[in-house]
Amino acid sequence: MPKTAYYIPIGPIHPALKEPIRVEAEVEGERIVRVDVKRGFAHRGIEYMGMKRNAIQTLYLSERICGICSISHPYAFVVTAEKALGIEAPPRAQYIRPIIAELERIHSHILWLGVIAHEMGFDSLLFWTWKGREKVLDLLELLTGNRINYSVYMIGGVRRDLKESHIKAIKDAITYYWKFTEQMKEIILSDPVYKARTRGVAQLSKEMALKLNVVGPVARAAGIRMDIRQDMPYDAYADIDVRAVVPQDIVGEAKGDAYDITMVRIYEIEQSLDIIEYCVDNLPEGKILAIPNYPALLAKIRRTKGEAIGAHEAPRGEVVHYLKFDGRDGPSVWKVIAPSYNNINSWAPLLLGAEVADIPIVVAYIDPCMCCNDRVALLKTPEGKVLGYEYIHKKAVEKTRKIEKEVRG
């Protein structure tokens, strides 16, 4: 049979992808022989807008860089701004901030577990995980007033205090999620089909991970001990001694595949629960804002000259911000580096030689956040016939079913 090469553009708009990115792949039979990744479809010029607004408005804007990890960018922003301006947040605020950030990590990781389950064809698992996710969204709504985009951080502190009733709700949620992660380990990690479907898929060796400069859970799954909360601690993280979660500490060796990254994410939820518990139990008393008066804060920013680099460990990896203030009430230079930018590098080498049925897993595995990219999956034959993402998804589900039969007999 003659070999036919198929051209598969995956990108701009599609219901199965949350955001826009474009991947172009050439396929021979079931094997991918050439890959190209294009990004930049959701470019909104945020840094440029931020350099025209005042710092408080820019903080609000930084939250809209990404709505899934909507506290990560403000966190990196306030850490950087405080460094540049020489403001220190009161201890109570330094303990409240990690609580919110870790709650967000829990919702983000659960979201990912649902997405990867869906990509493999376990839709009931998607619904079950997302049902569990609603609890943390309810809690965030109670603490901050909104389910997503909480607008709760401020340069020099936080905008809302924790009350006794809040602390009780947080403790309830912690108990709930300890049970939930146990169930997740049981349902996801011990499931032979899940294991067979993800072992060896999207596998990244330690050398490759270092070469491609991947960050966050993707790097940790490959066995690299890196975590901003461990390497450059800030706020309460400095008191907690956070250690990067790597597979070799859990099962003895790191393979860096989709199974390992699932494990890393589930254990990180438990780590977050520990951090939240510590912060709640050791919450210092006192005020929550260094400069409670916003006009005074803006005046201070106008008077201060300085620049700094700051970072926060977001659910997907490190978020780095650079800020420079000189004489304006907002940043005169603002530069943002988001983790998916590094992690998307892993797609091309991982997709090369992979099967079409594995595309959804490779694409979903880094938990891409592409508010700066493209979105849809189309399969095109040389005659111009479009096969569509449904086709690839169907293939992925078929492969899962086949493995299911083999494993379960």
Place this chain on the structure above:
Amino acid sequence: MGKLTNFKRSLWVFHASGGSCNACDIEIVALLTPRYDVERFGIKLAGSPRHADVLLVTGAIPRDFADKLRRIYEQMPDPKAVIVVGNCGTSGGVFYDSYNIAGPIDEIIPVDVYVPGCPPRPEAIIDAVVKAWLKLEKLEKELEGKKE
């Protein structure tokens, strides 16, 4: 909401997002999961605009996305309704002074229902879909009227 006499079928929705921050999109996905579960009302996300009755758009729509959005709209069969979810599609919102946005969306395609909020709550999005339903009912009536 009264009885539907003309538009008597499940509502299929196509979701397009361009230049959003994702928060609105993630709330739309949350609609499909057990807490809100819109499938019990027959509302379902469609994989192609050609199968959809309603177009759900989020985001400020960057320049190179505008013609793609127009094409999606044109591919949808009549009667159709468009819902804009979120402030940034309604008015530019927080991205109002960006050099790269072509929005607001109603300058690109006709819009029937706006859902303000940054992001709006899932309940608000369900409410918008119900409003779109009423609009479709009216459009369907007109279409049938023309046939007679």
